[in-house]
Amino acid sequence: MQEGTGKWYGYCMVTNKKIILQTDPFDNNCPSRRALDLISDKWTSLIIYLLSDGPQRYTQLKRQIGGISQKMLTQTLRKLEEEGLVTRTVYPTAPPSVEYALTPLGETLLEPLVRLLEWAQTFGLQMRSPASEAV
Amino acid sequence: MQEGTGKWYGYCMVTNKKIILQTDPFDNNCPSRRALDLISDKWTSLIIYLLSDGPQRYTQLKRQIGGISQKMLTQTLRKLEEEGLVTRTVYPTAPPSVEYALTPLGETLLEPLVRLLEWAQTFGLQMRSPASEAV
DNA sequence: GCTTATAGTAACTATAAGAGAGTATCTATC
DNA sequence: GATAGATACTCTCTTATAGTTACTATAAGC
Numbered sequence: 001m002q003e004g005t006g007k008w009y010g011y012c013m014v015t016n017k018k019i020i021l022q023t024d025p026f027d028n029n030c031p032s033r034r035a036l037d038l039i040s041d042k043w044t045s046l047i048i049y050l051l052s053d054g055p056q057r058y059t060q061l062k063r064q065i066g067g068i069s070q071k072m073l074t075q076t077l078r079k080l081e082e083e084g085l086v087t088r089t090v091y092p093t094a095p096p097s098v099e100y101a102l103t104p105l106g107e108t109l110l111e112p113l114v115r116l117l118e119w120a121q122t123f124g125l126q127m128r129s130p131a132s133e134a135v
Numbered sequence: 136m137q138e139g140t141g142k143w144y145g146y147c148m149v150t151n152k153k154i155i156l157q158t159d160p161f162d163n164n165c166p167s168r169r170a171l172d173l174i175s176d177k178w179t180s181l182i183i184y185l186l187s188d189g190p191q192r193y194t195q196l197k198r199q200i201g202g203i204s205q206k207m208l209t210q211t212l213r214k215l216e217e218e219g220l221v222t223r224t225v226y227p228t229a230p231p232s233v234e235y236a237l238t239p240l241g242e243t244l245l246e247p248l249v250r251l252l253e254w255a256q257t258f259g260l261q262m263r264s265p266a267s268e269a270v
Numbered sequence: 271g272c273t274t275a276t277a278g279t280a281a282c283t284a285t286a287a288g289a290g291a292g293t294a295t296c297t298a299t300c
Numbered sequence: 301g302a303t304a305g306a307t308a309c310t311c312t313c314t315t316a317t318a319g320t321t322a323c324t325a326t327a328a329g330c
Contacts, residue, residue, distance in 0.1 A: 023256050026181060028202045032252070035259030039251065040177050042318090046161060058277055067163045069319055074278065083262045094327045095276040105261055112254045115247040116174065117167070121158050123243050124170030127218045177287090193308055204288055209309065229296045230307040 038083060043068055043076045045113050048102070051086065052110050055101035085109065173218060178203055178211045180248050183237070186221065187245050190236035220244065 023032035039045055046065050050056060062073055077100055080086040085106035091097040102110075158167035174180055181200050185191060197208055212235055215221035220241035226232040237245075 023259070025184075025252060025255065026199055026201050031259040031262065032255040035255035035262060036180065036252065037177060038262070039255075040175050040180065042172060042175050045171060045175065049160075059275085062277095064161055066161050069321095070278070071320085072318070075318090085262070090277095093276090095274095096278090096326080098277060105258060108258050109254060112247065112250040115250050117160060117171065119244060119247045120160065120167040120170035120174075123240060124158070124166040126240055127166065127170060127173070127220070194306085197308095202288095204290095205309070206289090206311095207287070210287095225308095228307095230305095231295075231309090233308065 038079070038085075039109070039113070041076065043072055044080065045116070047073075047076060047080065047100075048085070048106060048109055048113055049117065051100060051102045051106070055089075055099045058098050058100070061100065080106070173214070173220075174244070174248070176211065178207055179215065180251070182208075182211060182215065182235075183220070183241060183244055183248055184252065186235060186237045186241070190224075190234045193233050193235070196235065215241070 023030050025032045025036055027033060039048075043065065046068075047061060050061055050064055058073070058077075061077075062068060062070065065073070077086060077088065081088050085103055087101050087103055089099045089101070091099065159165050160167045160171055162168060174183075178200065181203075182196060185196055185199055193208070193212075196212075197203060197205065200208070212221060212223065216223050219238055222236050222238055224234045224236070226234065
């Protein structure tokens with residue numbers, strides 16, 4: 001990687017090729033940094049995963065994601081909607097029913113996220129546990 | 136994905152195969168959730184990327200990551216060290232010199248992270264810009 | 271008429287992040 | 301010999317973000 005040039009490159013371990021990035025994730029105002037910040041969030045990736053199966057309703061999502069608050073679920077969904085990764089459809093039924101679904105753009109995020117989850121599953125167990133700190 | 140069973144599965148878009156996850160990222164206490172939380176952090180991925188080139192010193196990292204504070208850099212590096220993804224080597228030279236490097240475990244994280252950055256680069260530009268909100 | 275469900279909002283508190291000054295050690299400069 | 305500069309931090313204070321709890325509107329069901 002180059003320092004101070006604003007242009008970044010690195011090796012892609014998958015294709016074993018050097019990749020050139022036109023955008024600079026180390027710059028706060030770059031779209032790639034914004035995209036990275038969006039998914040560098042405690043809940044975003046989990047929501048995207050859940051929606052990979054098809055549209056889901058608010059309460060359905062809430063039940064599945066352990067520890068998420070209503071506020072954070074709403075906030076994260078609105079952010080994803082704003083960024084164009086998720087659609088929000090309101091059905092004006094008696095108790096209102098709202099369905100969230102991935103947009104085509106949102107679906108493109110699935111592949112890298114699944115890779116990350118595969119990593120978390122395979123290598124997460126090798127990480128030191130918080131218990132070892134407590135001793 | 137199944138609801139309420141604690142076991143999660145999904146499709147891997149890369150291999151086009153259904154993947155079974157022995158661990159449950161939707162559970163706060165699961166190692167996979169911990170691994171996910173670790174990288175769902177504003178600075179971790181950028182630091183890991185920078186270290187993919189080889190060991191780097193504290194100030195070198197700071198210079199390259201736009202907008203990171205000393206506190207957050209120290210904090211994130213310590214966390215990565217604790218989790219076993221990064222090593223910290225102190226050389227007792229005149230002004231002390233500290234070198235940070237990826238562990239083999241840290242290197243396994245490079246591949247999924249590069250995928251994510253590739254996504255951020257390719258699709259990040261399609262996301263709605265914050266400017267459109269300001270109108 | 272009371273309870274339950276949905277999809278939230280509002281107000282408040284707790285935690286985390288960011289800004290900026292300060293620290294120890296040695297080198298180099300004036 | 302005093303002063304400044306570099307490295308790799310830490311400490312304190314302020315601000316921002318996340319989390320908690322209570323509350324709302326509407327209709328169905330008992």
